[in-house]
Amino acid sequence: MNVNGNLSPNEQQRMASFFAERRIPAIFERAIEGYITKKVGKSWDNPVILERLRHAIVAQKDGYWKPSQQRRLKYTKGYSVLGYLGYHFPVYFMQTEHLVAMLARDGLLKKTMTVLDAGTGPGVVPFAIADFYSRLDDARTTIYSVERSEEHIEAFKYLRDHCTKKDANTSIKLPFMADITTVDPVKNLEKIDLLIFSNVLNELNTASPEQRADLVMKFAKQLSPDGLILIVEPAGETTSTQLRILSLTLKKRGLTIHSPCSFIWSTNCTPDRCWSFVTAPSIIPTRLMETLAACKEPFRYVNTDIKYSYVVLRKDWETWKQYRVPAGSRVLRLSQIHRHANKRVNIIAAKMSEDLGDAKTHMFLLCDGSAKKPVYAVVPSYHITMENKKIVSAPYGSILELQNVLVRYNGAHDAYNLLVNRNTGIIPTTTHNTRHEPTLKN
Ligand SMILES: C[S@@+](CC[C@H](N)C(=O)[O-])C[C@H]1O[C@@H](n2cnc3c(N)ncnc32)[C@H](O)[C@@H]1O
Incomplete structure (x- = not known):
């Protein structure tokens, strides 16, 4: 060490x-x-x-x-x-x-x-x-x-x-x-x-x-x-x-x-x-x-x-990520998603699952801490591009900005899907968003 x-x-x-x-x-x-x-x-x-x-x-x-x-x-x-x-x-x-x-x-x-x-x-x-x-x-x-x-x-x-x-x-x-x-x-x-x-x-x-x-x-x-x-x-x-x-x-x-x-x-x-x-x-x-x-x-x-x-x-205040959505950001809080069904939106959220879908359609749980119902990113594999592939590869817990996703309400599961397509951009937030190499404190 x-x-x-x-x-x-x-x-x-x-x-x-x-x-x-x-x-x-x-x-x-x-x-x-x-x-x-x-x-x-x-x-x-x-x-x-x-x-x-x-x-x-x-x-x-x-x-x-x-x-x-x-x-x-x-x-x-x-x-x-x-x-x-x-x-x-x-x-x-x-x-x-x-x-x-x-x-x-x-x-x-x-x-x-x-x-x-x-x-x-x-x-x-x-x-x-x-x-x-x-x-x-x-x-x-x-x-x-x-x-x-x-x-x-x-x-x-x-x-x-x-x-x-x-x-x-x-x-x-x-x-x-x-x-x-x-x-x-x-x-x-x-x-x-x-x-x-x-x-x-x-x-x-x-x-x-x-x-x-x-x-x-x-x-x-x-x-x-x-x-x-x-x-x-x-x-x-x-x-x-x-x-x-x-x-x-x-x-x-x-x-x-x-x-x-x-x-x-x-x-x-x-x-x-x-x-x-x-x-x-x-x-x-x-x-x-x-x-x-x-x-x-x-x-x-x-x-x-x-x-x-x-x-x-x-007991203290330390968290693994200190990221907060900057004031004035033009992104939708997931608490408001019900007002935006069938519209295209930008959001920032943590990826809170690994792939829940299959080889054809990837699916990831998203959370921004405000949602009242589950929200998933749905990613057909044929829509994966250089600009959006981070949604698939980002580790559990990563905070990502999803730009231009289509909101769909899924009545069968009382949940929301955010459809990722070729026009979607996925950008990892930069602050404190990576885990460092193993360390030991004195
Ligand atoms: C599923 S085992 C888990 C054992 C171990 N922690 C692990 O992860 O493999 C649950 C253990 O908790 C113990 N346990 C359950 N309730 C308890 C209680 N009220 N007080 C002490 N031990 C308890 C059980 O006897 C059992 O050994």
Whole structure:
């Protein structure tokens, strides 16, 4: 790492090599198999055990698909934790690595960090952070966690014993066994630099946005003044939208939404139908997944897609983009789009999805923080030109000016489409619109 805090070329190279592999470190694959063998008293690839794991995975997925009020996701005895290790662990591990890499790119990691992971399960987040830090030369983390399920904590201990080294630059503490909704702020903790809720708040199925916000604010008391909160949820419509509603609730409680949202008109948004998520390259299936998939319905047991919704919040005022629409700009606020159906307009908005369309017609969610209904850019591939191709290539969250787009109301979805054609210009806004190289702060 150089004096400006940029990661060294060697560190960047190690990270790039890791992501190119698209698989979790083999030590975790083997340890998960070993843990299953230890818990059930037979080899993990015994046909009877595999069949029980398949049942557990299907039962867990059925639970996920239920409306949130009817979900009863319990990780108690039996195969539920083993199913989680086999099916969810690998994808969530890689997802966390991508999120930590994003924090590094945004200059949000510190050289010495204290992390608290709430609802840690078998330790996916701590192990992924430790793995990320193992590729850095002189940075250190200490990771604490909270978890209420004894079975998950047992798996956590096993993985810690089998997959981490004592002299590593990350110290992973065993989880505090507690319910995050009732626990007092965790005692004897130093100030936390990074507080994480990964795939957990959606499991508090009876909690209202206000109650979830109470919970996050309770933990936020332990944040250092420049500390971060990272909340991650599955990309499904309900969990994703709930995350945006929670984010706005937390903003109204005084936290700053650092990313991925940009409030370019300095208004609060209407998040009720905001379904915005990120995708990352899918992972290579583990040996366990492939073995489970050697059956009649293989697709049920292979979980490789990485799709997630996230928000980074802070106590201070720093945001990833400081861009605001300049006074006097002749662009339409999306709150006024209903007055402009079938007309050509200019707008400025953030691209808040990757491609939701197909090879023939690309489609991207847009947000300027003022829209009351979802707005999409619709781009037929035969209309792509040098002047408008940035809409396709710009990364998630980029702020773009769309010049000369036709507004169409889509009654079937109660949404607006902005049709991009050959005469449309797409111009990235210049201020603070790029993420820099990975950096570490002192
Ligand atoms: C889907 S898992 C996510 C685990 C891990 N954070 C990840 O991203 O893979 C949800 C975890 O949150 C835990 N959990 C749910 N509600 C909790 C609560 N009220 N208190 C503590 N842990 C909770 C569950 O036991 C489970 O381990």
